[in-house]
Structures are given as structure tokens and as C-alpha cells.
Amino acid sequence: MGVLNVTPDSFSDGGLWSDPARAIRHALEMADAGADWIDVGGESTRPGARPVSVEDEMKRVIPVIREITAARNVRVSVDTSKPEVMVAAAEAGALMINDVYALRLPGALEAAARLGLPVCLMHMQGEPRTMQDEPRYSDVVAEVESFLLQRAADCVAAGIPREQILLDPGFGFGKTVQHNLELLRQLPRLAAHGFPVLAGLSRKAMLGAITGRDKDKRLAGSLALAMLAAQGGVSVLRVHDVAQTRDVLDVLAAVWPDSAVTE
Numbered sequence: 001m002g003v004l005n006v007t008p009d010s011f012s013d014g015g016l017w018s019d020p021a022r023a024i025r026h027a028l029e030m031a032d033a034g035a036d037w038i039d040v041g042g043e044s045t046r047p048g049a050r051p052v053s054v055e056d057e058m059k060r061v062i063p064v065i066r067e068i069t070a071a072r073n074v075r076v077s078v079d080t081s082k083p084e085v086m087v088a089a090a091e092a093g094a095l096m097i098n099d100v101y102a103l104r105l106p107g108a109l110e111a112a113a114r115l116g117l118p119v120c121l122m123h124m125q126g127e128p129r130t131m132q133d134e135p136r137y138s139d140v141v142a143e144v145e146s147f148l149l150q151r152a153a154d155c156v157a158a159g160i161p162r163e164q165i166l167l168d169p170g171f172g173f174g175k176t177v178q179h180n181l182e183l184l185r186q187l188p189r190l191a192a193h194g195f196p197v198l199a200g201l202s203r204k205a206m207l208g209a210i211t212g213r214d215k216d217k218r219l220a221g222s223l224a225l226a227m228l229a230a231q232g233g234v235s236v237l238r239v240h241d242v243a244q245t246r247d248v249l250d251v252l253a254a255v256w257p258d259s260a261v262t263e
């Protein structure tokens with residue numbers, strides 16, 4: 001899954017693709033490089049980021065989704081928490097809802113269920129503005145797991161079929177480096193529940209902490225994490241560097257044919 005942030009202030013490619021024509025070109029490059037999904041987001045979830053209005057988020061993402069789906073045979077997911085944006089994105093051709101709030105905002109669960117699209121439920125402790133201030137868990141893996149399973153049960157109760165639900169531990173969302181590493185080590189446990197697991201590790205701050213490198217120099221670290229996550233049973237990798245990640249997965253699939261990431 002290739003990341004397309006159509007925002008002025010995202011984690012690692014902030015502002016780069018905020019011009020729609022450039023954003024679309026970048027999305028098509030990622031599709032040609034082997035992305036099965038393009039994840040289009042119009043609201044930054046970076047620590048400290050400001051909220052965006054429904055209107056502004058729509059203006060950013062809807063034309064881009066429309067153009068990507070018209071130009072290439074690639075599936076688009078929409079990275080949003082707002083029910084209005086979910087509905088408009090689906091109408092524009094989006095085929096999955098990726099929500100860092102796991103459909104907890106008012107109306108989001110009902111909107112997603114009505115649309116009948118697959119949903120990715122992500123764990124986040126707190127909210128983006130303050131989530132990295134002092135993340136605390138008594139058992140991070142158990143807490144993330146039980147939150148995600150409860151949200152999945154809520155989705156099923158709302159009418160979303162089990163097969164349409166993906167789980168994501170939310171690396172970097174209200175977590176210290178140690179929390180992230182523990183979640184990474186325990187991915188097989190999360191994957192054991194039968195829901196496909198999605199992981200976003202690409203260029204994240206934990207790599208800055210581990211390697212000491214700035215965001216634009218985290219490719220090797222990101223690829224190492226992609227390999228580890230794939231071996232941990234992840235089904236979808238949300239990444240910035242699609243071609244290079246493809247190579248990693250091709251190598252992994254050659255060595256261990258059964259471990260191939262499916263999307």
C-alpha cells in the first residue's frame with residue numbers, strides 16, 4: 001500500500017504532494033511500481049498536527065481519488081476518520097476505509113457499515129495532538145489486541161462482515177519506541193486472530209531513534225522493518241517507498257513462498 005498524503009504537514013512527506021497534479025503523478029508512479037493500494041489522506045495525524053475541516057479535507061482528497069481510479073487499475077483506500085469524507089471518497093471510487101480512530105468518531109461506524117467497504121481499524125492511545133506526550137501501558141500488546149478485537153466485534157455488530165475487517169496496531173500512535181518494538185515482536189500474536197493485519201512502519205520516528213537518521217534517510221531502516229513485519233504475518237504494508245518494498249517482498253517470497261504478503 002503506497003502512502004499518498006495530500007496534506008501540507010504530514011509525518012514524513014509533508015507538503016510534497018499537496019499540489020493535486022503532483023500528488024496524482026506520484027500515486028500513479030506508486031501504482032506502476034507495484035502498489036496494490038494507494039492510501040489517500042488529507043488530514044495529518046502527526047503529533048501536534050491541527051485538525052482539518054470536512055470541507056478542506058474533501059477538497060484535498062476527493063479530486064485526487066477520482067483521478068487515480070480513472071487513470072489506473074489500482075485500488076484506493078481513504079485515510080480518514082470523518083463519516084462525510086468516507087461517503088464522498090467511496091462515491092469517488094475508494095474501495096477501503098483506513099481510519100486511525102478505528103471508526104470511533106460519531107457516525108463513522110454507521111457510515112462505513114452502510115458503504116459496505118472493507119475497513120482498517122487502527123489502535124491509537126489518546127489523540128494526535130498529545131499522543132506522544134507520555135504513552136503508558138501496563139501490557140501494550142494485550143491492550144492493543146483487546147482494543148482491536150473489541151472494535152472488530154463492534155463492527156460485526158454494526159453489520160460489517162468479518163472478512164472485511166483489517167487490524168493495525170498503530171505504530172507510533174501513542175507509543176514509545178519500546179512499545180513499538182514489543183508490538184513488532186508480537187505481530188504473530190495479533191495475526192493469529194484471523195483478521196488480516198496492516199502495518200505502517202515506513203520512515204517513522206522509531207527509525208530516527210534507532211538509526212539516528214532524518215526522515216529522508218530512513219529507507220534502509222524502513223525496508224528492514226517491512227521484512228520483519230512481513231515475517232511476523234502482516235498482510236498489508238503501508239509504505240512510502242513502493243518499488244524498494246516490492247523487492248524486499250519478492251526476495252522474502254522466493255525464500256519462503258508461504259509467507260508472501262498478500263496485498
Ligand code: 7PJ
Nearest residue numbers: 011045098120122168170171200
Ligand atoms: C498509519 C496510518 C498507520 C494506518 C498514518 C505516517 C503517519 N494508517 N496513517 N496505519 N500512519 N492504518 O504515515 O507516518 O500506521 S500517518
